[in-house]
Amino acid sequence: MKLLSIDTSNYALGVAILDGDQVIGEYITNIKKNHSVRVMPAIETLMKDCDMKPSDLSKIVVAEGPGSYTGVRIGVTIAKTLAWTLNIPLTGVSSLEVLAASAGRYFEGVISPIFDARRGQIYTGLYQFHEGKLITKNKDQLILSKDWAAELKERSEKVLFIGNDLLLHKETFEGINGTQAVFAEITEHNPRPAELALLGRDKEVEDIHSFVPNYIRLAEAEANWIKANKEKIRK
Incomplete structure:
Protein backbone atom coordinates (compact mmCIF):
# COMPACT_ATOMS: atom_id res chain seq x y z
CA MET A 1 0.00 0.00 0.00
CA LYS A 2 1.33 3.42 -1.01
CA LEU A 3 0.06 6.29 1.14
CA LEU A 4 0.37 10.03 0.63
CA SER A 5 0.15 12.12 3.80
CA ILE A 6 -0.53 15.88 3.88
CA ASP A 7 -0.15 18.27 6.81
CA THR A 8 -0.77 22.01 6.38
CA SER A 9 -2.52 22.48 9.72
CA ASN A 10 0.12 24.89 11.12
CA TYR A 11 3.17 26.81 9.86
CA ALA A 12 5.00 23.56 9.19
CA LEU A 13 4.08 22.10 5.81
CA GLY A 14 4.71 18.40 5.38
CA VAL A 15 4.03 15.70 2.81
CA ALA A 16 5.30 12.14 2.77
CA ILE A 17 4.94 8.89 0.90
CA LEU A 18 4.84 5.59 2.78
CA ASP A 19 5.19 2.34 0.85
CA GLY A 20 4.36 -0.54 3.15
CA ASP A 21 6.85 -0.31 6.00
CA GLN A 22 9.21 2.07 4.22
CA VAL A 23 9.22 5.86 4.08
CA ILE A 24 10.29 6.56 0.51
CA GLY A 25 9.92 10.33 0.59
CA GLU A 26 9.32 13.18 3.01
CA TYR A 27 9.19 16.97 2.63
CA ILE A 28 8.99 19.45 5.54
CA THR A 29 9.30 23.22 5.79
CA ASN A 30 8.52 25.55 8.69
CA ILE A 31 8.15 28.96 7.13
CA LYS A 32 5.36 31.54 7.08
CA LYS A 33 4.39 31.19 3.45
CA ASN A 34 1.07 30.49 1.79
CA HIS A 35 0.29 26.76 1.99
CA SER A 36 -2.38 27.07 -0.70
CA VAL A 37 0.30 28.03 -3.22
CA ARG A 38 3.02 25.63 -2.05
CA VAL A 39 1.39 22.35 -1.11
CA MET A 40 0.53 20.99 -4.58
CA PRO A 41 4.00 21.76 -6.02
CA ALA A 42 5.46 20.03 -2.94
CA ILE A 43 3.33 16.94 -3.59
CA GLU A 44 4.20 16.93 -7.29
CA THR A 45 7.93 17.30 -6.61
CA LEU A 46 7.93 14.54 -4.01
CA MET A 47 6.04 12.12 -6.23
CA LYS A 48 8.31 12.89 -9.18
CA ASP A 49 11.43 12.32 -7.05
CA CYS A 50 9.95 9.01 -5.86
CA ASP A 51 9.08 7.94 -9.43
CA MET A 52 5.40 7.72 -8.60
CA LYS A 53 2.18 8.67 -10.37
CA PRO A 54 -1.08 9.64 -8.68
CA SER A 55 -2.59 6.36 -9.90
CA ASP A 56 0.00 4.48 -7.80
CA LEU A 57 -1.51 5.79 -4.56
CA SER A 58 -3.75 3.56 -2.43
CA LYS A 59 -4.76 5.99 0.32
CA ILE A 60 -4.62 9.66 1.39
CA VAL A 61 -3.97 10.60 5.01
CA VAL A 62 -4.44 14.18 6.21
CA ALA A 63 -3.85 16.12 9.42
CA GLU A 64 -7.40 17.16 10.32
CA GLY A 65 -6.65 19.81 12.97
CA PRO A 66 -6.67 21.55 15.32
CA GLY A 67 -4.41 24.37 14.18
CA SER A 68 -4.63 27.31 11.83
CA TYR A 69 -8.18 27.54 10.46
CA THR A 70 -6.95 28.37 6.98
CA GLY A 71 -4.14 25.83 7.09
CA VAL A 72 -6.35 22.98 8.26
CA ARG A 73 -8.99 23.81 5.64
CA ILE A 74 -6.40 23.82 2.83
CA GLY A 75 -5.00 20.42 3.74
CA VAL A 76 -8.39 18.77 4.19
CA THR A 77 -9.77 20.24 0.96
CA ILE A 78 -6.81 19.03 -1.09
CA ALA A 79 -6.89 15.60 0.56
CA ALA A 103 9.33 12.77 19.07
CA GLY A 104 7.85 10.83 21.95
CA ARG A 105 8.27 7.23 20.85
CA TYR A 106 11.01 6.45 23.38
CA PHE A 107 9.97 8.85 26.14
CA GLU A 108 9.05 7.20 29.43
CA GLY A 109 6.16 9.38 30.44
CA VAL A 110 3.29 11.26 28.84
CA ILE A 111 3.49 13.64 25.88
CA SER A 112 1.78 17.02 25.63
CA PRO A 113 1.89 18.49 22.09
CA ILE A 114 1.34 22.25 22.03
CA PHE A 115 -0.23 24.59 19.47
CA ASP A 116 -0.74 28.21 20.50
CA ALA A 117 -4.38 29.37 20.44
CA ARG A 118 -3.75 32.98 21.58
CA ARG A 119 -4.79 34.82 24.76
CA GLY A 120 -2.89 32.37 26.94
CA GLN A 121 -4.73 29.40 25.45
CA ILE A 122 -3.32 26.27 23.81
CA TYR A 123 -4.56 23.34 21.82
CA THR A 124 -3.21 20.23 23.48
CA GLY A 125 -3.91 16.65 24.46
CA LEU A 126 -2.08 13.95 26.36
CA TYR A 127 -0.53 10.92 24.71
CA GLN A 128 1.69 8.01 25.64
CA PHE A 129 3.38 5.19 23.79
CA HIS A 130 2.49 1.72 25.04
CA GLU A 131 4.02 -1.34 23.39
CA GLY A 132 4.84 0.72 20.31
CA LYS A 133 1.33 2.17 19.94
CA LEU A 134 0.39 5.78 20.62
CA ILE A 135 -2.43 5.93 23.14
CA THR A 136 -4.64 8.95 23.83
CA LYS A 137 -4.71 9.66 27.57
CA ASN A 138 -6.61 12.98 27.42
CA LYS A 139 -8.52 14.01 24.30
CA ASP A 140 -7.53 17.10 22.29
CA GLN A 141 -8.83 20.29 23.85
CA LEU A 142 -8.59 24.07 24.08
CA ILE A 143 -7.40 25.22 27.50
CA LEU A 144 -5.44 27.98 29.22
CA SER A 145 -1.79 26.93 29.49
CA LYS A 146 -1.73 27.70 33.23
CA ASP A 147 -4.79 25.51 33.82
CA TRP A 148 -3.25 22.71 31.78
CA ALA A 149 0.00 22.97 33.74
CA ALA A 150 -1.92 22.77 37.02
CA GLU A 151 -3.84 19.73 35.79
CA LEU A 152 -0.63 17.96 34.77
CA LYS A 153 0.97 18.75 38.12
CA GLU A 154 -1.49 16.31 39.71
CA ARG A 155 0.09 13.48 37.73
CA SER A 156 3.14 11.62 38.97
CA GLU A 157 4.91 11.01 35.67
CA LYS A 158 7.20 13.20 33.59
CA VAL A 159 5.62 15.25 30.79
CA LEU A 160 7.30 15.86 27.45
CA PHE A 161 6.20 19.20 25.97
CA ILE A 162 6.67 19.55 22.23
CA GLY A 163 5.77 21.97 19.44
CA ASN A 164 6.99 25.05 17.61
CA ASP A 165 4.74 27.23 19.80
CA LEU A 166 6.21 25.85 23.02
CA LEU A 167 8.42 28.88 23.65
CA LEU A 168 5.30 31.05 24.07
CA HIS A 169 4.22 28.96 27.07
CA LYS A 170 7.45 27.41 28.33
CA GLU A 171 7.78 29.83 31.26
CA THR A 172 4.33 28.78 32.50
CA PHE A 173 5.22 25.08 32.46
CA GLU A 174 8.61 25.70 34.07
CA GLY A 175 7.02 27.71 36.85
CA ILE A 176 4.20 25.29 37.65
CA ASN A 177 5.55 21.87 36.70
CA GLY A 178 9.21 22.33 37.59
CA THR A 179 11.31 19.19 37.12
CA GLN A 180 8.24 17.27 35.96
CA ALA A 181 8.45 19.17 32.68
CA VAL A 182 10.74 17.92 29.91
CA PHE A 183 11.11 20.02 26.77
CA ALA A 184 11.76 18.57 23.32
CA GLU A 185 14.79 19.69 21.34
CA ILE A 186 14.32 22.25 18.57
CA THR A 187 14.90 19.55 15.94
CA GLU A 188 11.84 17.67 17.22
CA HIS A 189 9.18 20.40 17.07
CA ASN A 190 8.11 19.94 13.43
CA PRO A 191 5.38 17.29 13.05
CA ARG A 192 6.66 14.51 10.79
CA PRO A 193 4.44 13.76 7.78
CA ALA A 194 5.87 10.23 7.75
CA GLU A 195 4.46 9.73 11.27
CA LEU A 196 1.14 11.05 9.95
CA ALA A 197 1.18 8.42 7.22
CA LEU A 198 2.04 5.66 9.70
CA LEU A 199 -0.68 6.72 12.12
CA GLY A 200 -3.26 6.85 9.35
CA ARG A 201 -2.28 3.61 7.66
CA ASP A 202 -4.50 1.41 9.82
CA LYS A 203 -7.09 3.96 10.98
CA GLU A 204 -10.64 3.66 9.70
CA VAL A 205 -11.62 5.35 6.48
CA GLU A 206 -13.67 8.57 6.41
CA ASP A 207 -16.66 9.30 4.24
CA ILE A 208 -15.12 11.77 1.79
CA HIS A 209 -18.19 13.96 1.40
CA SER A 210 -19.04 14.33 5.09
CA PHE A 211 -15.46 14.57 6.40
CA VAL A 212 -14.67 18.01 7.87
CA PRO A 213 -11.73 19.54 9.76
CA ASN A 214 -11.58 19.38 13.55
CA TYR A 215 -11.16 23.00 14.59
CA ILE A 216 -12.14 22.27 18.24
CA ARG A 217 -13.58 25.81 18.42
CA LEU A 218 -15.32 28.09 15.97
CA ALA A 219 -13.28 30.62 14.08
CA GLU A 220 -13.44 33.99 15.84
CA ALA A 221 -15.43 35.53 12.98
CA GLU A 222 -18.02 32.73 13.19
CA ALA A 223 -18.26 33.04 16.97
CA ASN A 224 -18.74 36.80 16.73
CA TRP A 225 -21.44 36.38 14.08
CA ILE A 226 -23.34 33.86 16.22
CA LYS A 227 -23.08 36.15 19.24
CA ALA A 228 -24.33 39.15 17.26
CA ASN A 229 -27.18 37.19 15.72
CA LYS A 230 -28.21 35.11 18.75
CA GLU A 231 -31.71 36.56 18.90
CA LYS A 232 -32.30 36.02 15.19
CA ILE A 233 -31.13 32.40 15.46
CA ARG A 234 -33.56 31.75 18.34
CA LYS A 235 -36.46 33.02 16.24
Missing part, protein backbone atom coordinates in the same frame (compact mmCIF):
# COMPACT_ATOMS: atom_id res chain seq x y z
CA LYS A 80 -10.61 15.20 -0.12
CA THR A 81 -10.20 16.32 -3.73
CA LEU A 82 -7.36 13.89 -4.37
CA ALA A 83 -9.14 10.98 -2.69
CA TRP A 84 -12.36 11.64 -4.62
CA THR A 85 -10.58 12.14 -7.96
CA LEU A 86 -8.43 9.02 -7.57
CA ASN A 87 -11.29 7.01 -6.00
CA ILE A 88 -9.15 5.93 -3.04
CA PRO A 89 -9.78 5.96 0.74
CA LEU A 90 -9.22 9.00 2.95
CA THR A 91 -8.24 9.01 6.62
CA GLY A 92 -7.94 11.95 9.01
CA VAL A 93 -5.56 12.08 11.97
CA SER A 94 -5.38 14.61 14.80
CA SER A 95 -2.64 17.18 14.14
CA LEU A 96 -1.73 17.00 17.85
CA GLU A 97 -1.43 13.22 17.65
CA VAL A 98 1.01 13.58 14.74
CA LEU A 99 3.14 16.00 16.76
CA ALA A 100 3.15 13.69 19.78
CA ALA A 101 4.25 10.75 17.63
CA SER A 102 7.04 12.74 16.04
Whole structure:
Protein backbone atom coordinates (compact mmCIF):
# COMPACT_ATOMS: atom_id res chain seq x y z
CA MET A 1 0.00 0.00 0.00
CA LYS A 2 1.33 3.42 -1.01
CA LEU A 3 0.06 6.29 1.14
CA LEU A 4 0.37 10.03 0.63
CA SER A 5 0.15 12.12 3.80
CA ILE A 6 -0.53 15.88 3.88
CA ASP A 7 -0.15 18.27 6.81
CA THR A 8 -0.77 22.01 6.38
CA SER A 9 -2.52 22.48 9.72
CA ASN A 10 0.12 24.89 11.12
CA TYR A 11 3.17 26.81 9.86
CA ALA A 12 5.00 23.56 9.19
CA LEU A 13 4.08 22.10 5.81
CA GLY A 14 4.71 18.40 5.38
CA VAL A 15 4.03 15.70 2.81
CA ALA A 16 5.30 12.14 2.77
CA ILE A 17 4.94 8.89 0.90
CA LEU A 18 4.84 5.59 2.78
CA ASP A 19 5.19 2.34 0.85
CA GLY A 20 4.36 -0.54 3.15
CA ASP A 21 6.85 -0.31 6.00
CA GLN A 22 9.21 2.07 4.22
CA VAL A 23 9.22 5.86 4.08
CA ILE A 24 10.29 6.56 0.51
CA GLY A 25 9.92 10.33 0.59
CA GLU A 26 9.32 13.18 3.01
CA TYR A 27 9.19 16.97 2.63
CA ILE A 28 8.99 19.45 5.54
CA THR A 29 9.30 23.22 5.79
CA ASN A 30 8.52 25.55 8.69
CA ILE A 31 8.15 28.96 7.13
CA LYS A 32 5.36 31.54 7.08
CA LYS A 33 4.39 31.19 3.45
CA ASN A 34 1.07 30.49 1.79
CA HIS A 35 0.29 26.76 1.99
CA SER A 36 -2.38 27.07 -0.70
CA VAL A 37 0.30 28.03 -3.22
CA ARG A 38 3.02 25.63 -2.05
CA VAL A 39 1.39 22.35 -1.11
CA MET A 40 0.53 20.99 -4.58
CA PRO A 41 4.00 21.76 -6.02
CA ALA A 42 5.46 20.03 -2.94
CA ILE A 43 3.33 16.94 -3.59
CA GLU A 44 4.20 16.93 -7.29
CA THR A 45 7.93 17.30 -6.61
CA LEU A 46 7.93 14.54 -4.01
CA MET A 47 6.04 12.12 -6.23
CA LYS A 48 8.31 12.89 -9.18
CA ASP A 49 11.43 12.32 -7.05
CA CYS A 50 9.95 9.01 -5.86
CA ASP A 51 9.08 7.94 -9.43
CA MET A 52 5.40 7.72 -8.60
CA LYS A 53 2.18 8.67 -10.37
CA PRO A 54 -1.08 9.64 -8.68
CA SER A 55 -2.59 6.36 -9.90
CA ASP A 56 0.00 4.48 -7.80
CA LEU A 57 -1.51 5.79 -4.56
CA SER A 58 -3.75 3.56 -2.43
CA LYS A 59 -4.76 5.99 0.32
CA ILE A 60 -4.62 9.66 1.39
CA VAL A 61 -3.97 10.60 5.01
CA VAL A 62 -4.44 14.18 6.21
CA ALA A 63 -3.85 16.12 9.42
CA GLU A 64 -7.40 17.16 10.32
CA GLY A 65 -6.65 19.81 12.97
CA PRO A 66 -6.67 21.55 15.32
CA GLY A 67 -4.41 24.37 14.18
CA SER A 68 -4.63 27.31 11.83
CA TYR A 69 -8.18 27.54 10.46
CA THR A 70 -6.95 28.37 6.98
CA GLY A 71 -4.14 25.83 7.09
CA VAL A 72 -6.35 22.98 8.26
CA ARG A 73 -8.99 23.81 5.64
CA ILE A 74 -6.40 23.82 2.83
CA GLY A 75 -5.00 20.42 3.74
CA VAL A 76 -8.39 18.77 4.19
CA THR A 77 -9.77 20.24 0.96
CA ILE A 78 -6.81 19.03 -1.09
CA ALA A 79 -6.89 15.60 0.56
CA LYS A 80 -10.61 15.20 -0.12
CA THR A 81 -10.20 16.32 -3.73
CA LEU A 82 -7.36 13.89 -4.37
CA ALA A 83 -9.14 10.98 -2.69
CA TRP A 84 -12.36 11.64 -4.62
CA THR A 85 -10.58 12.14 -7.96
CA LEU A 86 -8.43 9.02 -7.57
CA ASN A 87 -11.29 7.01 -6.00
CA ILE A 88 -9.15 5.93 -3.04
CA PRO A 89 -9.78 5.96 0.74
CA LEU A 90 -9.22 9.00 2.95
CA THR A 91 -8.24 9.01 6.62
CA GLY A 92 -7.94 11.95 9.01
CA VAL A 93 -5.56 12.08 11.97
CA SER A 94 -5.38 14.61 14.80
CA SER A 95 -2.64 17.18 14.14
CA LEU A 96 -1.73 17.00 17.85
CA GLU A 97 -1.43 13.22 17.65
CA VAL A 98 1.01 13.58 14.74
CA LEU A 99 3.14 16.00 16.76
CA ALA A 100 3.15 13.69 19.78
CA ALA A 101 4.25 10.75 17.63
CA SER A 102 7.04 12.74 16.04
CA ALA A 103 9.33 12.77 19.07
CA GLY A 104 7.85 10.83 21.95
CA ARG A 105 8.27 7.23 20.85
CA TYR A 106 11.01 6.45 23.38
CA PHE A 107 9.97 8.85 26.14
CA GLU A 108 9.05 7.20 29.43
CA GLY A 109 6.16 9.38 30.44
CA VAL A 110 3.29 11.26 28.84
CA ILE A 111 3.49 13.64 25.88
CA SER A 112 1.78 17.02 25.63
CA PRO A 113 1.89 18.49 22.09
CA ILE A 114 1.34 22.25 22.03
CA PHE A 115 -0.23 24.59 19.47
CA ASP A 116 -0.74 28.21 20.50
CA ALA A 117 -4.38 29.37 20.44
CA ARG A 118 -3.75 32.98 21.58
CA ARG A 119 -4.79 34.82 24.76
CA GLY A 120 -2.89 32.37 26.94
CA GLN A 121 -4.73 29.40 25.45
CA ILE A 122 -3.32 26.27 23.81
CA TYR A 123 -4.56 23.34 21.82
CA THR A 124 -3.21 20.23 23.48
CA GLY A 125 -3.91 16.65 24.46
CA LEU A 126 -2.08 13.95 26.36
CA TYR A 127 -0.53 10.92 24.71
CA GLN A 128 1.69 8.01 25.64
CA PHE A 129 3.38 5.19 23.79
CA HIS A 130 2.49 1.72 25.04
CA GLU A 131 4.02 -1.34 23.39
CA GLY A 132 4.84 0.72 20.31
CA LYS A 133 1.33 2.17 19.94
CA LEU A 134 0.39 5.78 20.62
CA ILE A 135 -2.43 5.93 23.14
CA THR A 136 -4.64 8.95 23.83
CA LYS A 137 -4.71 9.66 27.57
CA ASN A 138 -6.61 12.98 27.42
CA LYS A 139 -8.52 14.01 24.30
CA ASP A 140 -7.53 17.10 22.29
CA GLN A 141 -8.83 20.29 23.85
CA LEU A 142 -8.59 24.07 24.08
CA ILE A 143 -7.40 25.22 27.50
CA LEU A 144 -5.44 27.98 29.22
CA SER A 145 -1.79 26.93 29.49
CA LYS A 146 -1.73 27.70 33.23
CA ASP A 147 -4.79 25.51 33.82
CA TRP A 148 -3.25 22.71 31.78
CA ALA A 149 0.00 22.97 33.74
CA ALA A 150 -1.92 22.77 37.02
CA GLU A 151 -3.84 19.73 35.79
CA LEU A 152 -0.63 17.96 34.77
CA LYS A 153 0.97 18.75 38.12
CA GLU A 154 -1.49 16.31 39.71
CA ARG A 155 0.09 13.48 37.73
CA SER A 156 3.14 11.62 38.97
CA GLU A 157 4.91 11.01 35.67
CA LYS A 158 7.20 13.20 33.59
CA VAL A 159 5.62 15.25 30.79
CA LEU A 160 7.30 15.86 27.45
CA PHE A 161 6.20 19.20 25.97
CA ILE A 162 6.67 19.55 22.23
CA GLY A 163 5.77 21.97 19.44
CA ASN A 164 6.99 25.05 17.61
CA ASP A 165 4.74 27.23 19.80
CA LEU A 166 6.21 25.85 23.02
CA LEU A 167 8.42 28.88 23.65
CA LEU A 168 5.30 31.05 24.07
CA HIS A 169 4.22 28.96 27.07
CA LYS A 170 7.45 27.41 28.33
CA GLU A 171 7.78 29.83 31.26
CA THR A 172 4.33 28.78 32.50
CA PHE A 173 5.22 25.08 32.46
CA GLU A 174 8.61 25.70 34.07
CA GLY A 175 7.02 27.71 36.85
CA ILE A 176 4.20 25.29 37.65
CA ASN A 177 5.55 21.87 36.70
CA GLY A 178 9.21 22.33 37.59
CA THR A 179 11.31 19.19 37.12
CA GLN A 180 8.24 17.27 35.96
CA ALA A 181 8.45 19.17 32.68
CA VAL A 182 10.74 17.92 29.91
CA PHE A 183 11.11 20.02 26.77
CA ALA A 184 11.76 18.57 23.32
CA GLU A 185 14.79 19.69 21.34
CA ILE A 186 14.32 22.25 18.57
CA THR A 187 14.90 19.55 15.94
CA GLU A 188 11.84 17.67 17.22
CA HIS A 189 9.18 20.40 17.07
CA ASN A 190 8.11 19.94 13.43
CA PRO A 191 5.38 17.29 13.05
CA ARG A 192 6.66 14.51 10.79
CA PRO A 193 4.44 13.76 7.78
CA ALA A 194 5.87 10.23 7.75
CA GLU A 195 4.46 9.73 11.27
CA LEU A 196 1.14 11.05 9.95
CA ALA A 197 1.18 8.42 7.22
CA LEU A 198 2.04 5.66 9.70
CA LEU A 199 -0.68 6.72 12.12
CA GLY A 200 -3.26 6.85 9.35
CA ARG A 201 -2.28 3.61 7.66
CA ASP A 202 -4.50 1.41 9.82
CA LYS A 203 -7.09 3.96 10.98
CA GLU A 204 -10.64 3.66 9.70
CA VAL A 205 -11.62 5.35 6.48
CA GLU A 206 -13.67 8.57 6.41
CA ASP A 207 -16.66 9.30 4.24
CA ILE A 208 -15.12 11.77 1.79
CA HIS A 209 -18.19 13.96 1.40
CA SER A 210 -19.04 14.33 5.09
CA PHE A 211 -15.46 14.57 6.40
CA VAL A 212 -14.67 18.01 7.87
CA PRO A 213 -11.73 19.54 9.76
CA ASN A 214 -11.58 19.38 13.55
CA TYR A 215 -11.16 23.00 14.59
CA ILE A 216 -12.14 22.27 18.24
CA ARG A 217 -13.58 25.81 18.42
CA LEU A 218 -15.32 28.09 15.97
CA ALA A 219 -13.28 30.62 14.08
CA GLU A 220 -13.44 33.99 15.84
CA ALA A 221 -15.43 35.53 12.98
CA GLU A 222 -18.02 32.73 13.19
CA ALA A 223 -18.26 33.04 16.97
CA ASN A 224 -18.74 36.80 16.73
CA TRP A 225 -21.44 36.38 14.08
CA ILE A 226 -23.34 33.86 16.22
CA LYS A 227 -23.08 36.15 19.24
CA ALA A 228 -24.33 39.15 17.26
CA ASN A 229 -27.18 37.19 15.72
CA LYS A 230 -28.21 35.11 18.75
CA GLU A 231 -31.71 36.56 18.90
CA LYS A 232 -32.30 36.02 15.19
CA ILE A 233 -31.13 32.40 15.46
CA ARG A 234 -33.56 31.75 18.34
CA LYS A 235 -36.46 33.02 16.24
